[in-house]
Amino acid sequence: MDDRSRPTRTRRVPFVQAPLAGAFSVLAVLAFAPPAQAVDWLFDASVGASATYTDNVNQSPSDEEDSLVLQVSPGFTLRTEGSRRMRATIAYSLTGVARFGGGDDTDLNHNLNAAGSAELVEDFFFIDASARVSQELISLLGSPADAAINDSNRATTGSWDISPYIKHRFGSYADFQARYSTGGTLFEDDVLSDLYSDTFSASLTSGTRFKDLSWGLDYSYRDVSEQDSNGIDGSHTYEVANLSLGYALTRKFRLIGSVGHEWIDYEEASAEDLDHSMWDAGFAWTPSRRTSLQATAGERFFGNTYDVSASYRARTSSWTVGYTEDVNDISQTTLTEGTVYLYLCPGPNPGDPPVFVESPFLVSPAPGCILLGSQAALIPSLAEGLYVSKTFRAGVNWGVRKVSYSINAFDIRRVYLLENDAEDRSQGVNLGVNYRLDPLTSMFGNLAMEWTEDPATLSGLAFDREDELLTFTLGVTRQFGRDLTGALTFRHYQRNSNDPTAEYTENNITASANMSF
Numbered sequence: 173m174d175d176r177s178r179p180t181r182t183r184r185v186p187f188v189q190a191p192l193a194g195a196f197s198v199l200a201v202l203a204f205a206p207p208a209q210a211v212d213w214l215f216d217a218s219v220g221a222s223a224t225y226t227d228n229v230n231q232s233p234s235d236e237e238d239s240l241v242l243q244v245s246p247g248f249t250l251r252t253e254g255s256r257r258m259r260a261t262i263a264y265s266l267t268g269v270a271r272f273g274g275g276d277d278t279d280l281n282h283n284l285n286a287a288g289s290a291e292l293v294e295d296f297f298f299i300d301a302s303a304r305v306s307q308e309l310i311s312l313l314g315s316p317a318d319a320a321i322n323d324s325n326r327a328t329t330g331s332w333d334i335s336p337y338i339k340h341r342f343g344s345y346a347d348f349q350a351r352y353s354t355g356g357t358l359f360e361d362d363v364l365s366d367l368y369s370d371t372f373s374a375s376l377t378s379g380t381r382f383k384d385l386s387w388g389l390d391y392s393y394r395d396v397s398e399q400d401s402n403g404i405d406g407s408h409t410y411e412v413a414n415l416s417l418g419y420a421l422t423r424k425f426r427l428i429g430s431v432g433h434e435w436i437d438y439e440e441a442s443a444e445d446l447d448h449s450m451w452d453a454g455f456a457w458t459p460s461r462r463t464s465l466q467a468t469a470g471e472r473f474f475g476n477t478y479d480v481s482a483s484y485r486a487r488t489s490s491w492t493v494g495y496t497e498d499v500n501d502i503s504q505t506t507l508t509e510g511t512v513y514l515y516l517c518p519g520p521n522p523g524d525p526p527v528f529v530e531s532p533f534l535v536s537p538a539p540g541c542i543l544l545g546s547q548a549a550l551i552p553s554l555a556e557g558l559y560v561s562k563t564f565r566a567g568v569n570w571g572v573r574k575v576s577y578s579i580n581a582f583d584i585r586r587v588y589l590l591e592n593d594a595e596d597r598s599q600g601v602n603l604g605v606n607y608r609l610d611p612l613t614s615m616f617g618n619l620a621m622e623w624t625e626d627p628a629t630l631s632g633l634a635f636d637r638e639d640e641l642l643t644f645t646l647g648v649t650r651q652f653g654r655d656l657t658g659a660l661t662f663r664h665y666q667r668n669s670n671d672p673t674a675e676y677t678e679n680n681i682t683a684s685a686n687m688s689f
Contacts, residue, residue, distance in 0.1 A: 212254040218536060220245040220543075222684035229274040230322055231315040231665070231676045237274025243320055244268045247283075247536070260288030263533065269320050281307055281319050282328065285533040296338055303332040306533065308511060310363050312596070312626045313633075313674065316641060316667070318511070321680070328360040331506040344381040350374045357506045365406065367502055368397045386418040390432075396501055406590060407439040408558060410499065414450075428468065429453035434499075436558065436589075443590055448473035462486065472497075474560045474587065489570030500561045516606060516616055516649060516659075517541040519571070526614050526649070527569060528578035528604045539688040542649050542659045544604075544618055560587040578604040588630070597625040612652075618645040633671075640668045658685040 222243045229239035247265030252258055263286070269279040284305040291298050307319035307326040314325030333355035340348045356368035373392035378385070391413045398406035414432030421427060429452060436446040452470025465482045477497045484491040515529045518540045528544075531537050567580040581601045588594050600622035608614045620643040627636050647661035665678040 211252045211258050214249075214251050214253050216249045216539060216688060218247050218249075218539065218686060218688040220247075220536075220684065220686040222682050224321065224680050224682040226321060226678060226680035228676060228678040229271065230324070231317055231667070231678055233673060233676045236676075239271050239273035239275055241321060242270045242272075252288075257291035257294070258289075260286075260290075262286040262288075263536075265536075267320065275322060279319070279323055281323075283307075283533065296340065298337050298339065300335045300337070301333065303330070304506065304533070305330045306511065308506070311631075312598075312624050312639070313631055313637060317665075317678075327363040329357065329506055331355065331357045342379065344379045346379050347377050348375070357502055364502075365398045367406075369501075369504075370395045384420045386420075388414075388416040390414045390416065406501075406558075408501075409435075409437045410558065411435040411437075412450075418456075424458050426456045427453075428456055428466075430470075434473065436499075438590070440590065446473050452477065452479070454479075486570075488572060489568060491568045493566045495562075495564045497560065497562045499558055501558050505561075514544045514602065514604065514618065514620075515541040516544055516614070519576075526606050526608070526616075527571065527576055528606065528618075530567075530580060530602075536686070539655070540651070540657050540686070542657060542684065542686065544616065544645055544647070544661065558589050560589070561585070562587075574608040576606045578602070591629055594627050594629040595625075596627060596630060597623075599623045612650060614649050616645075616647055616649065619643070620645075635670070637674075638670045639674065642666045655688045656685065657687075658683075660684075 220243070224241040224243070225238065226241065227238045228236040229241070230237060245265050245267040247263070249261065249263045251261040263284070265283045267279075267281040267283065269281065271277055282305050284303060286304070287300075287302040289298065289300045306329055307323070308329045309316065310325050310327050315322050316325070319326040333353055335351055335353040335355075337349060337351035342348065351371075351373050353371040353373075354369070356366065358366045371392060371394040373390070375388060375390045377388040392411070394410045396406075396408055396410070412432060412434045414430050416428070416430040418426050418428045431449075431451045433449050434446070435448075438445060450470065450472045452468040454466070454468030456464075456466040458464045462485045463483070467478075467480045469476070469478050471477060474497075479496050481494045481496075482492070513531050513533065515531060515537055516526050517529045517538050519527055529537050529541065536543075562585040564583040565581070567578070569578045570576070579602070583597075583599045585595055585597045600620065602618065602620045604616065604618040606614050606616040620641075622641045624639045624641070625636065626633075626638075628634060631637055642665070644664040645661060647659055649657060649659040651657055659682075661682045661684070663680050663682070665676075665680075667674065667676055669675050
């Protein structure tokens with residue numbers, strides 16, 4: 173790896189333009205597509221409004237100030253329908269915030285979730301694109317409140333990825349794919365280092381002729397440029413070559429495994445480059461259409477590694493469990509992870525009880541959804557360069573007549589390779605229940621608990637910081653008309669910490685309404 177050349181890293185893209193480029197690139201492709209590929213566009217608009225009274229707007233342990241927070245959030249969803257070769261969805265909302273009393277000020281927050289794909293040349297040339305704009309936590313040490321209540325610890329973050337690729341089928345023997353991706357993550361006011369990435373990947377996998385035996389050859393090369401890194405250059409290249417094999421012992425049970433090699437080259441002179449073999453082995457079991465289980469164990473440069481995914485779907489419930497270990501950087505993570513928002517949405521069928529929906533986007537996942545609250549995932553306190561992520565998630569949702577339930581848990585650890593393997597951690601559990609009083613009215617409750625650990629080597633404090641956050645929510649929703657939904661919500665927040673100056677309690681009550689048209 174020492175003799176491999178590194179490309180010059182001089183790009184700089186304006187903060188607003190980059191995510192929008194990712195969001196609308198597929199729309200540009202569709203605009204120049206052949207007329208034969210007619211696409212129906214569906215447009216749904218909505219507007220939400222809320223008034224929140226809080227008794228501690230700054231989440232202060234000693235100087236509590238009350239405040240009235242008013243919000244208006246117009247938004248829209250634009251999506252394609254009726255085309256197999258072209259698909260795109262853009263969901264956007266603009267939230268205007270006015271605070272009166274403590275923290276007397278105003279804000280405008282943009283939120284965007286966009287994804288699209290197009291088949292430009294039939295069965296050969298394709299393009300994918302995605303973009304996200306959201307308000308994410310800057311640090312685990314500051315206020316965990318969402319941006320509407322208190323934006324002192326939030327920064328607008330924009331991420332995008334544009335990925336053209338080709339596919340070719342060698343008869344029934346093998347399938348080939350080659351993909352190039354360019355993207356990055358930008359942070360408002362340079363609160364964290366901006367990142368830009370270029371990735372090339374290629375794969376050759378077994379075709380339909382191979383029945384019991386399956387195989388695959390994969391290669392990827394990722395170059396990440398990190399700007400304004402405060403003395404530490406986190407720029408790096410990450411390269412992986414891998415051979416995967418599978419063999420079906422029965423129609424429902426398959427042995428799987430892989431062997432490969434990975435290389436990491438750092439720009440930082442003091443960082444140690446890595447050159448290490450990797451392997452894993454396990455099984456995949458699908459006893460029915462409703463049940464699946466896959467598990468592997470192996471070894472990589474950071475030690476023993478495990479990967480598990482399981483799902484079960486019953487008539488009234490769905491269950492999921494997953495654990496994975498991998499190497500990541502922030503430009504990959506921010507497209508899919510961040511603050512998690514909990515919504516209460518109408519049931520899938522008329523007469524069904526409302527269901528709880530977790531989303532990484534502050535854009536309503538469906539018409540008529542009510543935002544119940546948010547829970548910060550482990551995005552802040554990011555150090556430079558690559559990190560090893562170890563993520564466990566489990567959840568169950570079920571409904572019985574007038575009652576629906578939701579339980580979700582997570583445990584996320586990150587080990588920073590350029591910080592002497594310093595590790596931060598976030599664990600949490602979220603329990604929700606909804607009871608339908610009548611066809612138009614429901615009561616709901618939610619209890620969320622989260623534990624965070626931030627080591628002194630990352631935070632800059634003289635000690636390792638440990639926090640416990642509790643959120644209790646109780647409210648009622650009402651369907652006033654076909655397109656108008658309202659809610660009255662009470663929330664209690666509490667943070668306990670080994671740093672007494674970080675502890676606080678807050679209570680707020682919110683009246684909200686959402687109209688779609």
